[in-house]
Amino acid sequence: MSHETSAAQPGRPAEKKDRKARKDEEGWFERGVALRAGFYIFGTHLFAGFIWLLFYLGEHAHK
Secondary structure (H helix, E strand, C coil): CHHHHHHHCCCHHHHHHHHHHHHHHHHHHHHHHHHHHHHHHHHHHHHHHHHHHHHHHHHCCCC
16 A cells, blocks of 8 residues: 555655755856856956056056
């Protein structure tokens, strides 16, 4: 009889694990996106600062 009961609800514990696994994957994905965005923003500002420095030094160079 217990075999029939477990067959009637085959995936209940697995569903909870699947939901938790998906939530963990979404968390990793969101962290990855935020990390890449941070690197891109930081890198862009660093590059822009370097270009600005080149223009500044070129303007004040003794020719």
